[in-house]
Amino acid sequence: MNFDLHCHSSISDGVLNPAELVQRAAEKGVDVLALTDHDDVAGLAEASQKAQECGIGFINGVEISVTWSGVTLHVVGLNINANHPDLQAGLAAIQEGRRERAERIGHELGKHGIADAFDGAMRHAANPRLIGRTHFARHLIEQGVCKDVRTVFKKYLVRGKPGYVAHEWTALENALAWIRASGGQAVLAHPGRYDLKGKATRRLLGEFKDLGGEGVEVVTGSHTPDQHALFAELANFYGLTASRGSDFHAPGEYRELGGGPDLPLKCTPIWHNWGINKHNS
Ligand code: AMP
Ligand code: MN
Ligand code: MN
Ligand code: MN
Numbered sequence: 001m002n003f004d005l006h007c008h009s010s011i012s013d014g015v016l017n018p019a020e021l022v023q024r025a026a027e028k029g030v031d032v033l034a035l036t037d038h039d040d041v042a043g044l045a046e047a048s049q050k051a052q053e054c055g056i057g058f059i060n061g062v063e064i065s066v067t068w069s070g071v072t073l074h075v076v077g078l079n080i081n082a083n084h085p086d087l088q089a090g091l092a093a094i095q096e097g098r099r100e101r102a103e104r105i106g107h108e109l110g111k112h113g114i115a116d117a118f119d120g121a122m123r124h125a126a127n128p129r130l131i132g133r134t135h136f137a138r139h140l141i142e143q144g145v146c147k148d149v150r151t152v153f154k155k156y157l158v159r160g161k162p163g164y165v166a167h168e169w170t171a172l173e174n175a176l177a178w179i180r181a182s183g184g185q186a187v188l189a190h191p192g193r194y195d196l197k198g199k200a201t202r203r204l205l206g207e208f209k210d211l212g213g214e215g216v217e218v219v220t221g222s223h224t225p226d227q228h229a230l231f232a233e234l235a236n237f238y239g240l241t242a243s244r245g246s247d248f249h250a251p252g253e254y255r256e257l258g259g260g261p262d263l264p265l266k267c268t269p270i271w272h273n274w275g276i277n278k279h280n281s
Contacts, residue, residue: 002258003271005034005059006076006189006220006245010126011043012063013134015250017126018043021257022050022058030258032057032276034078034245039065039094040130041082057276062087063189064179065094065169068204071196072169074189076217076243077179078270084182091178094170095129102131104165105157109136112162114145133157134249149253176211185214185270187243191234192220192227205238215241215270219263221255222247232264242267 008014009021016024018035025033033056035047044060051058060080066073080087106118120139125131137152146152156163179186188208216235219228235242242263246255263269
């Protein structure tokens with residue numbers, strides 16, 4: 001079965017609305033989809049409804065932005081109750097921080113000759129609560145400043161570049177507490193992408209497990225084959241299950257919905273006890 005447990009709609013920085021996203025997932029052969037928008041759960045009801053119409057399985061998800069040891073991490077919550085008050089209050093606080101950060105990004109870009117970037121980015125954000133760097137990237141592409149998202153990030157939006165600003169997200173223990181309080185399972189997203197040395201990665205996985213974390217994304221759009229093997233090994237070592245997701249944002253950008261290899265055989269899939277099989281999904 002094809003599980004895709006990480007993707008984005010226009011509720012965060014994806015380009016398809018939740019119903020279009022689910023429709024596309026079904027067309028691409030996904031059997032079970034989790035919608036995991038950044039720091040917002042507003043797309044889940046529409047996506048879940050559409051999944052039922054399309055006859056595919058659906059899991060409520062979210063991808064929470066975290067600062068841990070000075071590094072930004074992403075934690076995916078699966079099977080969350082989107083209405084839980086702790087989760088909702090936590091996400092609302094992150095959203096406020098996002099807006100304030102976006103104003104600072106706009107200001108920094110303005111100092112480097114790119115006027116009105118905040119308003120321009122906002123025009124690309126279908127959900128103004130969830131303004132992020134990708135919306136700035138799409139605006140700069142539209143303005144002809146860069147040719148694609150990858151280039152805008154490299155030239156403008158990562159540490160040391162003109163539009164980068166430091167930002168303090170929520171703490172790892174908060175994200176895990178909200179996910180657990182709402183009945184969900186926490187998964188460390190794309191661990192190969194963080195700016196961490198091997199030792200710090202191990203410390204993170206140990207802490208993540210101690211705080212009640214459940215799984216690690218082993219197969220994701222941003223991992224190499226070597227990283228599939230490495231994180232499968234580390235997940236087993238720390239007693240964490242394994243997840244699989246495309247991290248899809250837009251057609252033609254990076255990995256397609258449902259794309260990528262199966263989990264390595266030695267992993268325990270995070271869905272092993274979900275009671276889902278082809279027949280009932
Ligand atoms: P934000 O949460 O606003 O800082 O934006 C993070 C998002 O930006 C990620 O989820 C990706 O969608 C996108 N992103 C981050 N780094 C890159 C990159 N190097 N190239 C393209 N997209 C990126
Ligand atoms: Mn994103
Ligand atoms: Mn992420
Ligand atoms: Mn993501």
